[in-house]
Structure formats: structure tokens, C-alpha cells
Amino acid sequence: MIGRNLIRHLEDKSDWEIVGLSRRTPDFPTRARSISVDLLDREDCRRKLFDLSSATHLFYCAFQARPSWAEHGPPNVTMLANSVEAVASASPGLERVVLVQGTKIYGSHLGPFKTPAKESDPPHMLPNFYWDQEHWLRENRPSSGWTWTALRPQTVCGFALGNPMNIVTVIAVYAAISKELGLPLRFPGKRGAYEAVYQVTDSEHLARAMVWAACADTARNEVFNVTNGDFFRWCNLWPRIAAVFGMAPGPVQTIKLAEFMADKAPLWDDMQRRHELEPIPYEDLVAWPFGDYVFGCDWDVMSDTLKIQRAGFHAAVDSEEMLLALLAELRAKRIVP
Ligand SMILES: NC(=O)c1ccc[n+]([C@@H]2O[C@H](COP(=O)([O-])OP(=O)(O)OC[C@H]3O[C@@H](n4cnc5c(N)ncnc54)[C@H](OP(=O)(O)O)[C@@H]3O)[C@@H](O)[C@H]2O)c1
Numbered sequence: 113m114i115g116r117n118l119i120r121h122l123e124d125k126s127d128w129e130i131v132g133l134s135r136r137t138p139d140f141p142t143r144a145r146s147i148s149v150d151l152l153d154r155e156d157c158r159r160k161l162f163d164l165s166s167a168t169h170l171f172y173c174a175f176q177a178r179p180s181w182a183e184h185g186p187p188n189v190t191m192l193a194n195s196v197e198a199v200a201s202a203s204p205g206l207e208r209v210v211l212v213q214g215t216k217i218y219g220s221h222l223g224p225f226k227t228p229a230k231e232s233d234p235p236h237m238l239p240n241f242y243w244d245q246e247h248w249l250r251e252n253r254p255s256s257g258w259t260w261t262a263l264r265p266q267t268v269c270g271f272a273l274g275n276p277m278n279i280v281t282v283i284a285v286y287a288a289i290s291k292e293l294g295l296p297l298r299f300p301g302k303r304g305a306y307e308a309v310y311q312v313t314d315s316e317h318l319a320r321a322m323v324w325a326a327c328a329d330t331a332r333n334e335v336f337n338v339t340n341g342d343f344f345r346w347c348n349l350w351p352r353i354a355a356v357f358g359m360a361p362g363p364v365q366t367i368k369l370a371e372f373m374a375d376k377a378p379l380w381d382d383m384q385r386r387h388e389l390e391p392i393p394y395e396d397l398v399a400w401p402f403g404d405y406v407f408g409c410d411w412d413v414m415s416d417t418l419k420i421q422r423a424g425f426h427a428a429v430d431s432e433e434m435l436l437a438l439l440a441e442l443r444a445k446r447i448v449p
Pocket of ligand 1: 113114115133134135136137149150151152173174175176191212213214215265266267268269275276277278
């Protein structure tokens with residue numbers, strides 16, 4: 113999600129040469145050079161990245177999920193360490209490492225937490241791999257040479273397929289299937305989540321912030337929250353989402369999406385044929401547990417973005433308009449009917 117949209121953003125900047133690192137090669141057209149590398153494998157990194165001798169900025173947005181927070185730590189720190197060490201040893205001119213963290217560092221996923229969260233707030237009871245990664249950067253930064261910046265977005269929204277954290281495809285596929293079954297667009301989360309304050313980060317906005325963070329002197333060795341800068345409540349937005357799909361908004365009816373949407377693959381295959389949709393397998397299209405997580409937050413999720421504004425990043429995005437536009441994009445691209 114984040115890497116793909118960063119590449120898309122950088123492609124419009126002719127003075128950036130882009131190299132994308134991941135195990136798979138991109139499934140979209142791009143002018144970026146792609147290197148297939150396993151960041152968990154130190155030797156693979158050294159072998160494949162040794163010729164990046166003119167790399168100046170490293171945007172780190174790789175991620176591997178594990179069943180528990182304790183298990184998240186080791187692989188995600190190893191991938192960061194392997195990539196930074198390999199690129200830094202290949203390129204003495206490496207200037208900045210930009211790490212993407214998230215609001216979960218404050219415990220936004222655990223239950224009510226202090227809002228709006230400020231960068232100076234302590235993390236939740238560890239372990240948290242974002243914290244481990246930040247600690248690694250602080251500890252391993254050379255006395256002269258590369259510096260780092262960490263960004264903390266919340267629920268990144270943008271065009272991506274086959275990724276585990278994507279609320280836009282969750283909403284789009286849930287709406288399309290509800291419509292197909294003749295149901296109203298009921299809010300599937302908790303009543304409290306329908307009414308709580310929420311925030312998101314547009315992937316294009318995040319990409320702009322990442323480039324700013326890579327270049328700004330004021331971002332050197334600093335941590336910043338980065339969201340669209342506004343807040344919303346699903347209860348106000350839900351009728352507008354229903355309108356995108358030509359549906360009546362329903363009331364709240366809490367279901368576990370991972371359970372109730374699991375049996376809908378045959379229906380989706382049929383819908384793909386009848387509506388002439390892109391033939392993306394159901395299991396690659398949407399990850400329901402992420403929907404259960406976002407729509408299960410029956411507490412306010414709010415970050416303070418004054419620090420990044422004061423440091424010089426002033427952009428902002430209207431979250432409701434952004435979500436509606438991304439849903440319309442999925443329809444226009446024939447991903448959903
Ligand atoms: N998405 C959100 O809503 C959100 C919100 C806040 C914070 N964040 C944080 O932002 C970071 C990125 O999130 P995302 O949503 O962009 O994740 P994502 O879509 O799952 O992307 C993760 C990337 O990591 C690459 N990767 C995984 N293991 C690798 C390995 N061994 N070697 C090389 N590349 C590897 C994957 O490519 P391959 O599989 O091809 O290797 C993929 O491109 C995570 O730390 C996440 O917690 C995300």
C-alpha cells in the first residue's frame with residue numbers, strides 16, 4: 113500500500129531516480145527499477161543492493177505480520193537493519209532513512225488511549241515493533257552520515273490490491289455484496305465505532321509527507337504524526353458511502369466480517385463474471401480482519417498533527433471526500449461493480 117503509492121508519487125518528480133525493494137516484482141507499470149530481495153536475509157541484501165552506490169534516501173515501509181506483538185518485533189527490526197546496513201555500506205552519500213510507523217505506537221488498537229496523541233506521549237506497554245525499529249535507528253545512527261525521520265500515520269487509504277491493511281477495499285466489497293444480496297448498507301462494526309471520532313491518512317498525502325521528511329532539515333532525527341489533519345465519524349460518512357453504491361444506508365448491525373464474509377467467494381466469482389470485473393481472486397482482494405479491527409474501535413482515535421505543521425509540512429486532506437473518491441476509483445477501475 114504505502115510503497116506502491118510512494119512510487120506513484122515519486123514518478124511525477126523527474127529529479128528522483130526510484131528503486132523499489134520487495135520480494136515480488138511490481139504488478140503495475142512503473143519507471144522505477146525493481147530489485148527482488150528478501151530483506152530478512154542479510155546476505156541477499158548485501159548481494160543485491162551492493163550497487164546502489166548513489167542512493168541518497170531510504171523510505172522504509174516493508175512489513176511482515178506475525179501472530180502476536182512479541183513475534184512482530186524480531187523480523188521487522190531485522191528487515192530494517194538489513195536494508196539500512198546494506199544501502200549505507202553501498203552508498204556513502206545516504207542522507208536520510210524515513211521509517212513508517214503508525215498510531216498503534218500509542219496503543220490506538222488496544223482501547224481508549226490519550227487523545228489527541230502527541231509524539232511526546234509514551235508508547236503503550238511494550239512490545240511494539242515500531243518502538244523497536246525507532247530504537248534501532250536511534251542506536252545505530254552514525255555520528256556523521258545518515259539521519260532518520262519516523263512518521264506515524266493512521267489507517268492509510270489508497271489504491272492497492274492484495275495487501276492486508278486496506279479499509280477501502282473492505283468497504284467497497286462489503287457494500288457490493290450487500291447490494292447484490294438486496295441488503296441495505298448496514299454498518300458492520302460496533303455501535304460505539306459508528307459514533308466515535310476517527311482519522312485516516314491518504315496514501316498520496318503520506319507520500320508527500322515522506323518526501324518532505326526525507327529532505328527537510330527540521331525533520332532530521334524527529335518523529336511526526338501524519339494524518340489528513342481532520343477527523344470524522346462513520347455515522348456522518350456512512351450515508352454518503354451508501355450513495356456511492358446507490359444503496360440505502362442501514363442501521364448498525366455488528367458482525368464479524370472475517371466470519372460472515374468468508375463464504376462469499378463463490379458469490380464474488382459470479383459477480384465478477386456478470387459485472388465484467390477485473391478477475392482478482394476474492395482472497396487477494398480484501399482482508400476482512402482489518403475491517404473488524406477498524407470498525408471495532410469504539411473509542412476516539414485522534415493524533416495531534418501540530419508538530420509536523422510547525423516543522424513545515426502544511427498539507428491537509430478532506431477525509432470524507434478522499435474516501436468517496438477512492439471508492440469511486442475502485443468502481444471506475446472495475447474492481448467492484
Ligand atoms: N496500511 C495501513 O493502514 C497502515 C497504517 C499505519 C501504519 N502502517 C505501517 O506501514 C508499514 C507498511 O504498511 P503497508 O500497509 O504498506 O504494508 P503492505 O501493503 O503489507 O506492504 C508491505 C511490503 O513489505 C514487503 N515485504 C515484506 N516482507 C519482505 C521481505 N522479507 N523482503 C522484502 N520486502 C518485504 C512486501 O512486498 P513482498 O511481499 O513482495 O516482499 C510489501 O511490499 C507497516 O509497518 C504498517 O504497520 C500501515
